[in-house]
Amino acid sequence: xxxxxxxxxxxxxxxxxxxxxxxxxxxxxxxxxxxxxxxxxxxxxxxxxxxxxxxxxxxxxxxxxxxxxxxxxxxxxxxxxxxxxxxxxxxxxxxxxxxxxxxxxxxxxxxx
Amino acid sequence: xxxxxxxxxxxxxxxxxxxxxxxxxxxxxxxxxxxxxxxxxxxxxxxxxxxxxxxxxxxxxxxxxxxxxxxxxxxxxxxxxxxxxxxxxxxxxxxxxxxxxxxxxxxxxxxxxxxxxxxx
Numbered sequence: 319x320x321x322x323x324x325x326x327x328x329x330x331x332x333x334x335x336x337x338x339x340x341x342x343x344x345x346x347x348x349x350x351x352x353x354x355x356x357x358x359x360x361x362x363x364x365x366x367x368x369x370x371x372x373x374x375x376x377x378x379x380x381x382x383x384x385x386x387x388x389x390x391x392x393x394x395x396x397x398x399x400x401x402x403x404x405x406x407x408x409x410x411x412x413x414x415x416x417x418x419x420x421x422x423x424x425x426x427x428x429x430x
Numbered sequence: 431x432x433x434x435x436x437x438x439x440x441x442x443x444x445x446x447x448x449x450x451x452x453x454x455x456x457x458x459x460x461x462x463x464x465x466x467x468x469x470x471x472x473x474x475x476x477x478x479x480x481x482x483x484x485x486x487x488x489x490x491x492x493x494x495x496x497x498x499x500x501x502x503x504x505x506x507x508x509x510x511x512x513x514x515x516x517x518x519x520x521x522x523x524x525x526x527x528x529x530x531x532x533x534x535x536x537x538x539x540x541x542x543x544x545x546x547x548x549x550x
Contacts, residue, residue, distance in 0.1 A: 349537060360521060360541035361473065405472050409537055415461065415485045416527060416537050420472030 320344040322421035324406050329427045330396055338391045338424045340406030348416050349409040352380050352391045355423065356402045364404075365391070393426075401428045432456065434542035436522050442548045448510040451545045455503065455524030461485070463539060464497055464507050465521040473521055479505065480527075512549045519544040 321343040330336040342350070349368040353361035367373055367382035367389065379392040393400055403423040409416045435454040443449050455462050461480050465473035476495065478485040481502040490497070494513070499505040509516055523539040 351538070360544050363538055363540065366538060407472070412486055415478065415480055417475060417478065417486055418463075418537075418539060419475070422470070422472050 320408055320410060320419045322406055322408055322419060324404075324421045324424045326422070327425045327427070329429060330393075332396055332398060332428055332430055334396050335392065335394050336396060336426065338393075338404050338406075338426065340389045340391075340421060342387050342389070342406070342408045342421075344387075344408050344410045344419070346410040346412065347384065347408065348411050350380075350382055350389045351407040351409065351418065352378075352389075353405040353407060353420075354402050355405060361405055396428050398428050398430075401426060434522055434524055434540055436520075436542035436545055438545055439543060440546050440548075442550065443512055444550050445514055446511040448508065449512055449547065450509075451507045451520050451522075451547075453505045453507070453522030453542060455505075455522070456540055459524035459526050459540075460502075461525045461527045462499055462505050463523040463525075464505070465523065467519045467521055467544070469518075476507070509547075512547075514549050517547055517549045519546050 324340045352364040354364050355361040365380035372381045377394045382389045403425050405423045406421040407418045409418050437452050463478050464476045467473040476490045477487040477497045479499040482499050497507045521544045522542045525539045527537045
C-alpha cells in the first residue's frame with residue numbers, strides 16, 4: 319500500500335512564500351503530482367516530478383527527493399486566489415498501469 | 431481543447447435508490463478514472479479503465495457500485511442501492527497514458543467538474 323502525509327492546514331500572508339511538504343512511502347514509484355483544488359471545484363494540475371530536483375513553473379515550484387520519499391510545493395508572491403486545498407498525489411505502477419493515490423490535502427489560507 | 435465532461439452536476443436521492451453518473455473524457459485519452467471524494471479528504475480511486483478494459487477496481491464496492499466503458503470513450507458509474515455514506519463528490523478524470531510501466535507526463539490526469547451526490 320501507499321502512505322502519504324501532508325499538513326492539514328497552513329496560513330500565510332499575501333505576498334509571502336509558503337512551502338507545503340509531502341512525505342510518502344510506496345512501492346513502484348512512478349512520479350509525484352501536485353494538484354490545486356478550490357472549494358466546490360475539481361482538482362487542477364499544477365506540477366509533475368519524476369526525477370529528483372526542482373521544477374519551476376512561474377510562481378509555483380515543486381521539489382522531489384526519491385531517496386527520502388519527500389516532496390514540497392513552493393508558492394511565491396502569494397495571492398488571495400491561492401487560498402485552496404493542495405493535494406499531493408503519488409503515482410505507482412500496479413501491473414496494468416499507473417495508479418494515483420492522493421493525500422488528504424493541505425488547506426492553505428492566504429490572509430491580508 | 432474540450433475538457434472532461436460530467437453529468438449531472440448535482441443529484442439528491444433517498445437511500446436505497448439508484449443513481450448513475452456519466453463521463454466523457456478528453457478526446458484521445460485512453461485512460462479514464464472514477465474517484466470518490468468525501469468532504470475534507472483527497473480523491474479515492476474507485477475504478478480505472480484503459481480503453482474499455484478495467485485496470486484497477488480494487489477499491490470499488492462491487493456489491494453496490496458498477497461502472498462500464500463499452501466503446502472505450504464515454505463511461506457510466508452506477509450505485510444501486512445507495513447508502514447514506516455514499517454522499518460525496520464523484521470525479522471523473524482522464525489521461526493520455528497507455529499503461530506503460532515508466533512514469534511520464536502522459537500520466538497527468540485531468541478532472542471533470544464532478545457530480546455532488548447527496549443521499550438522504
